[in-house]
Amino acid sequence: EFVDIDECEKTGEVCHNGECVEYKECHDINQNGKWDAGLDVVIVENDDESFRLIPEPYPYPRGSVWYRVIKNLTDAGAKVIIIDYIFDKPDHPTKNLVNYKINNGLDFPIIDGDEKLVEAVEYAESQGTKVIFGSKIAYEASRLPNPFYHLPPTDKIINNEKVIIYDGLVDIPTDSDNFHRSYWPFVQVDTTQYLSLGVEAVLFYKGIDGKKPIIDRDENTVTFNSTDGSKSFTIDYYPDRSKGFLINFLGPPSNSFNTFSRFPITNILDTQDYTLTSDQDYFDTEFGEMMYVEDQNWMENIIGPMAPFFASQGFINPFKGKIVVIGSSLAEEQDFKPTPYLNYKGKEYQFPGVEYHANAIQHMIDGNYIQSPLGPLEYHQGSNKWHLIIIATLIIVTLVFVSKAPPLWGFVVMAIEVVAWASYAIGSFLTDQLWLYKLIAGQELNMPGMGESAMIPILFPVSAIVLPFGINLTYKLFTEGQDKAFLKSSFGSYISPELIDQMYESKSAPSLGGEEGYNTAFFSDIASFSTFSEKLTASELVELLNEYLNEMTNILLGNKGTLDKYIGDAIIAFYGAPVETEDHEYLACLTCCQMNDKLEELRQKWKSEGDKWPVVVHNMRHRIGVNCGSLVTGNMGSDMRMNYTMMGDTVNLTARLESGAKQYGIETQVGSKIYEATKDRFTYRMLDYAVVKGRSEPERTFELISEKGKEPEVYKELIPVWDKAIEHYTNQDWDDAIKIFKKCDKLEEEYIGRPTTPCKVYINRCEEFKENSPGKDWNGAFKLTSK
Incomplete structure (x- = not known):
C-alpha cells in the first residue's frame, strides 16, 4: 500500500522504503550505501557564540546555567547527559x-549553586535521564604512597543526600x-x-x-553485565591493552563538517524565562x-507549551532518546585533542575533547x-610471534629478489613490495583490496561496514623491506668498492680512473x-x-724526468689513454683498450696538442728557476708519433710476470713516425688514418x-x-x-719546387735545437x-734510409 510522505511528516516520522519510520537522523553514517539507524550521540558545545550571548560570568554559575541545561535537556527527552567538565x-x-x-x-539568603545542580540531577533521575559528570586521575608527586x-x-555534589552522582x-x-x-x-588506581x-x-x-569490568585475556575483551544477567556489553581491546581500543572516528570536527548533530549551549538555555543578550x-x-535580537526562544519549540504543534509541523526533537555530550570548544579552555583529523583535505582543524568522547561513545x-589480526601497529610483547613471522618473511622475500639484481632493479623490487604491502594494509581497512585500481580508474571505493575494518601494521613491515634492501645495497657498494680498488691496483698506474670505472660497469676487464681491435697507438x-x-747529475735527471713524465701522463690519462710503459724518457701508450673508447683518434691528437702546450709551460717554468737548470733544459723538445689501425692489446709475458701492452704492424709504424719526426725537424707526425679521422678538427x-x-x-x-683555429x-x-x-x-x-721550398722555409719556425725543417x-x-x-x-714515394 502506498504511504503518503506528508502523513509521515505530520507524525514526526520519515518515509523510507514505503513505510513511516521513526526519525533518528536517518542518514548513511559510514557512506556504505545502507540505511542507518542514525547517530545516538548529540554534541552541545560551549562555543564562542555561547560565551558571547550568555549574560552571566564565566565560569558559568551551576545554580543557573548548568541547572537549566540539565533540566531543559531532561525535558527534551535526553536519555543520558554527559558534562565533560570537572566540577x-x-x-x-x-x-x-x-x-x-x-x-x-x-x-541575606544565598542559593548554593552546587545544591541547585544536585536538584537538577535529582529531577533528571526522576524523569529517567542519567547525568554523568567528568572526573580524572590526578597526579601529585608529593602524595604518598x-x-x-x-x-x-x-x-x-558527589556526597549529597538527595541523589547518587555518577x-x-x-x-x-x-x-x-x-x-x-x-x-x-577504565583506569585502575x-x-x-x-x-x-x-x-x-x-x-x-x-x-x-553492572559496573565491574570482566576481562577476557584470551579473547582480548572486557565485558559488563547487568546484575540480573539479562544484558551485557563487550568492548574489543586493542592488542596492546594499555591503550584501550582504537577509535574508528566517524569524521572530521562537527563544527566544520556536521559529523555529529551539534548545538551551542545557548540553544539549550534559550527559553522564554532566560534572556540571551x-x-x-x-x-x-x-x-x-x-x-533582544538573538534571543529566539529556540528551546521552546522542543519543551515549551507549543512543542506538540511544532512536532506536528515536522520540527524534530534532536535530543529525544539521545546521549547528549556537553563540552567546550572555546580556545581559552584549550580542550583540543590532536587526532588523525588534525589535518584534513589540506587544512588544519581543532578537534574538541567533547567530540573525542562523542566518537568513542558512538563507536562503542x-x-x-577496528580489528588487529596481525597484532598492534607497533612492537608489543604479546604479539611478537606474528611480528617476527612478518619480519622474517618480508626479509627473506626481499633478499631473494634483490640480492642478485642490479641496484636499479633491486630498488624497483623494493618499491613494488612497499606499495603492495601498503596497498594490502589500506585495503584491509577499507575491506577492498582493489581500492588502488578503483582509485586510478575513478571508480567508487568500497566503504566498510560496522566492525569490518582491520588495521594492518605498515611501519615495521616496510622497514623489514627497506632495511634488507639498504643493507644489500651497502654490501654491493662495499664489494664494488673492493673490486674497483682491485682494478685500480692492477691498472691504476696506466689507466685513467674513468676507464677503470667504465671497465667495472661494463664488466669488460681485459682477458x-x-x-x-681497432685502436690508436702513441709514442x-x-x-x-x-x-x-751529459749536462745533469743522476738525481737532477730523475727530478727533471719525473716532472716531465708526470705532467704528460696526467694529460694522457685525462684523455682516456692507457699507459703501456715508460722506456727511459719515452712514453708508450694506446687508446681504445682495455675498454672500448669512442673517438680515440681525436683523443690521441688532442693529447699531442695539450702535451706540446704543457711542454711550453714547463720550458717557461724551468727558465724562471734561473741557474737550477742548464740552457739545454730551457729548450727541451719532444717528438710524438700517432697512428691507428688493427693492433693486439692484452696481458703478455709469463705466468710469473705479465704486462698489459700492445703489438702489431700499427705499433711498429707508429714508432717509426715518432722517430722519423726528427728527420723533418717537427714535433708531431701522424699516419694517414689519423688524418682522415680528424682532419676536420685539427x-x-x-x-x-x-x-x-x-x-x-x-x-x-x-x-x-694544432687544433683548428688555434694554429x-x-x-x-x-x-x-x-x-x-x-x-x-x-x-x-725540381727547380720550381726548390724555389718555392726556399720561400716557404723563410716562414718556418726557428728555435734552438731544431736540426732541420721540412723545407730543407x-x-x-x-x-x-x-x-x-x-x-x-715515380709515384711520389720516398724511401727513408733511417729510423
Missing part, C-alpha cells in the same frame, strides 16, 4: 557571594607522537577501577547496571521595552571496533693473452735526451709519402700542428706555399733528384 571546586559565584556577605557583614588518585566532583574519567591515552587515537574503558566517561554513558544507555540589543521606544554503541720521447744526461701539413725503414708499402704522413698565424701563409711546392715536387718540377729536407731531395731522376713512373 572539583565549589561553585565559583556562590563562593564569591559568601565571601562578600562575610566581608561586608551582610545578612601513590601519587595518582581519583579526582571526582566537589564533595557537596562520574566518568575524561582521561584518554596519548600515543608516542602525542596524538590521540584510542580510548580507555590501587585496587579500584574507575570507568571512563564514555563507558559510563554507554552502560546507562544500554540499561546495564548581545551588543545588537536595543530599547524599542514604541513598545517601551528592550529588544555501534560495535565499530689474458690479448684481444685484437713520444724527448729530443736529444743523451745531451741532458690543422695538418701533408708531410711526406714515405716508405719507412722496415716496411715495403709507402705511408702518407702528416705534421699535426699560429704564420701557418695560414706557410701551408698554401708548402702545398704548392709539394705539387711541383710531385710533378718533378725537400730542397735536398730536389737537388738529389735533379742529379738522379726517379723516373717517369
